[in-house]
Amino acid sequence: MRPARRLTLTDDVYGTIRAQVMDHVVAPGARINIDALARELQVSPTPVREALARLEADGLVRKRPLVGYTAAPLLTRDEFDELVDMRLILETAAARRAATRATRTEESAVPAGDPAVPAADPTATDQLRAAATLPGPVPDAQGYASIAAFTTADARFHQLLAEHSGNRMLHDAIVRLRPHLHLFRLHFPPTHYRTSGAEHHRIVDAIDAGDPDRAEAAVREHLLAARERHLPYFGQG
Structure with a gap:
């Protein structure tokens, strides 16, 4: 089992990135730079990757080969x-x-x-x-x-x-x-x-x-x- 502190950190990072996607701080269709986001949030890239995997399951981000993660486009x-x-x-x-x-x-x-x-x-x-x-x-x-x-x-x-x-x-x-x-x-x-x-x-x-x-x-x-x-x-x- 992962330590509780690690779980809390991942949840916090997930919530922060989700809010950025929902508020269009990360614009629809925009590429998400994991390293830059980790620096902005002052965390290692690992919880950012874990958060993005959860957001992919939510349908809020997409992962593309050779491109990485992008914010999902808005519904047509x-x-x-x-x-x-x-x-x-x-x-x-x-x-x-x-x-x-x-x-x-x-x-x-x-x-x-x-x-x-x-x-x-x-x-x-x-x-x-x-x-x-x-x-x-x-x-x-x-x-x-x-x-x-x-x-x-x-x-x-x-x-x-x-x-x-x-x-x-x-x-x-x-x-x-x-x-x-x-x-x-x-x-x-x-x-x-x-x-x-x-x-x-x-x-x-x-x-x-x-x-x-x-x-x-x-x-x-x-x-x-x-x-x-x-x-x-x-x-x-």
């Missing part, structure tokens, strides 16, 4: 639409399963030989409801630092929703999209602060009621509303 309008379409497919399915499972919290409620929709964790709805409320902007912070807590909490809610679908492959597919990093690197609509939490709570209410149709509709409405909030970045509605 077509890629943005494809991301929304994929989320509509995956996250509405997750919500339906979570709502179905909410009515089957006891193992005895699951018919023998029918594991298609396993019983839910009885605390699932409580976990989702606690995660549904989102923090506001960080006072006196600028750029990504002001919205980092919001984006982390928003991602946590959607990951929990995927987790409580009971389907690990579905969960993994949703998490791998990393939509929050990509969308909020494009544009952060201030209206997210006022509306996303309320939309989350409507999703939880439907799941708590054990209503798959309503849960699916609530997720669809949330994702389409978020889509509309981001469209001004592209200059069209």
Whole structure:
């Protein structure tokens, strides 16, 4: 095991570089010089390489043979639409399963030989409801630092929703999209602060009621509303 101090250093370097990419301090498409970045951060190149490997998994940087790491380009309008379409497919399915499972919290409620929709964790709805409320902007912070807590909490809610679908492959597919990093690197609509939490709570209410149709509709409405909030970045509605 690596010492705790090393782990903390790597996490700190990862967070710093991620903020630079999110704030376009490292411009989209720009080459990332590991040695120069290590000097800037006053660390050895090793934690920088480790951080860049994590950012590559996030989709925020790319590694190319003979070139090294570059910051990923921003989403195009077509890629943005494809991301929304994929989320509509995956996250509405997750919500339906979570709502179905909410009515089957006891193992005895699951018919023998029918594991298609396993019983839910009885605390699932409580976990989702606690995660549904989102923090506001960080006072006196600028750029990504002001919205980092919001984006982390928003991602946590959607990951929990995927987790409580009971389907690990579905969960993994949703998490791998990393939509929050990509969308909020494009544009952060201030209206997210006022509306996303309320939309989350409507999703939880439907799941708590054990209503798959309503849960699916609530997720669809949330994702389409978020889509509309981001469209001004592209200059069209």
